[in-house]
Amino acid sequence: MTTVQITYVGGPTAVIELAGLRLLTDPTFDAPGEYPVGSRKLVKTAGPALAPAAVGPVDAVLLSHDQHPDNLDGAGRAHLAQAPLVLSTPAAGARLGAPVRALSPWQHTDLPLPAGGTLRVTAAPALHGPSGSEPLVGEVTGFVLSGEGLPRIYVSGDNASLGLVREIAGRHGPFDIAVLFAGAARTPLVPDAPLTLTSEQAAEAARLLGARHVVPLHFEHWGHFTEDGESLTKAFAAAGLAERLHLLAPGASVRL
Template sequence: MTHLGGPTVLLELGGWRILTDPTFDPPGRKYKFGWGTSSIKTAGPALQPDEIGPVDVVLLSHDHHADNLDDRGRDLLTAAGTVLTTRPGARRLAASNVRGLGTGETTSLDAAGKEHLSIQATPCRHGPALSRPVTGPVIGFALTLGHASTVSVWMTGDTVLHRPIRRLARQLDVDIVLMHLGNVRFPITGPLRYSMNSRDAASLLALLGPRLAVPVHYDGWSHFSEPTNHVRTTLDRAAGVRHLVTWLEPGRPTQL
C-alpha cells in the first residue's frame, strides 16, 4: 500500500495494481464544488502518475468533486484497465473501461496471473441527512480475493458515520479498512459536516474490529476542518482501537 496524498492510494493486492480516487494536480488551485462551496488544494501528490507504473483498476468513489478526481487524475483514467465508480459517474465519464455500480452491487475481475477479485459498492452519505441531492451519490468499495469470506480491503469513501455504515461495520470481516476522514466543512453551511472526523473513525473501528486501519484523506485541502495533529492524537489515544491504526508515509510503499 502506497499513500500518494489525499484519498489517493496504490494497492498491490493479489497481483492487481489498484488506485483509489486519483488526485495528482499540484497545490495552490481553488476548486468549486457547487452550491457556493469550494476548497483550495494545499499539498501535491507524493508521486506523479508516470512514477507509479501501470494501473489495473481505479476505484473512484465519485467523479464530481476535485479532491477525489482532479484534472491530472482524470487524464489517468483512460490508461487504466477498469474504472469502477457510481452509475451517474459512469454516465458522465462515458468511456468503455468504466463500470457504474449502485450501492450493494458487486462486480468481478479476472486476469491471467492475478487472483479473482470481487468488488462490492458500499454505502456512503457525503453529508448530513437529506444532503444527497446536493452532494451527489458516492460509494465505497469492499474488495475480496478469491472466494474468501473476509474482505481484504474496505475503502469507506467520503461519508459521515450514519446508520448504513454502522450496520455494514457490524457485518463485515475486514483485514484492512481505508478510512476517509477530514471532518469536511464549508463556511456557507456552518457546522454541517460532510465526512468523518477522528472520533467517528474510532467509533467505526470499535464496531468493525479490522486487523488494521489506515486513515487517509484528512489533509491537503482547505475544507478539512480537523487539524492533522488532532486526527493523529485522537486515534493514537483511542482506547481499544489505537493498536489497529497504521499511518502511512506518503510515497513510501508499505507492506501490510
C-alpha cells in the same frame, strides 16, 4: 493470507496492491491552488507525493465520486483515460462514460487475478454529509474488496455515516483492513455538519468494522479539512485502538 501493500500518494489517492492487482483510489494529481466547485472554491494546499508516471499502470480505479475536484481533478481525469477499468457510481458512469463500470449499492463485479481466482469488488453505500444532504453533495460510493484467501478490505470513500458503516460491517465484516477517508471536512455548502468522518468517528468505524488495520486517507492537503493526522492519532489512542492505526507519510507504503 495474501499480503497487501498500500502506498499513500496524497489526499484521497492511494495504490492498493494485492494478489497481483494494482488498484488506485480517487486519482488527484493537480498542483496546489484554488479549484472551483460551482460558485465556491476548494483550496488545495499540497500536491501529490507521486506523479502519475511514478504511480504507473493500474488494473482498476476505485472512484468514490467524480463531482468534486478533491476526489477527481484534471490530471486525475487524464489518468482515468489510461485505466482499463473504473468502478464508480451510476451518476459518474453517466457523466464520464467508458471506462467507468457503474455499481449501485451492494452490486459487485469480479476481477480476475493473475494467478487464478477473482477479487470481488462490492459497492458499499456512502453518505457524503448528514442525512438529507444528498441533493447538495451528490452520489458517492465506498468499496468492499474480498475473495478466497484474500484479506477483506473496506474503502470508505467520502462517507460520513456511522449508520452505514454499521450496516456494511453487518453484511461483510469483520474486516482485515479499513481504508477510511477522514478529516472532518466542512464547507459552506453544508455548514452544520462534517462531510467526512471525524477522527473520533474513524476510530468508532474501526471498532464497528472489526478492522485489524486502519489506513486513513483524505485528511490533509485541502483547506476544508478541520482535523488532521494528530487528531486521528489522539482519537485512536483514546479508543484503545492505537496499534491498529497506520498513519502514512505522503509517498510511504505499508505492507499488511
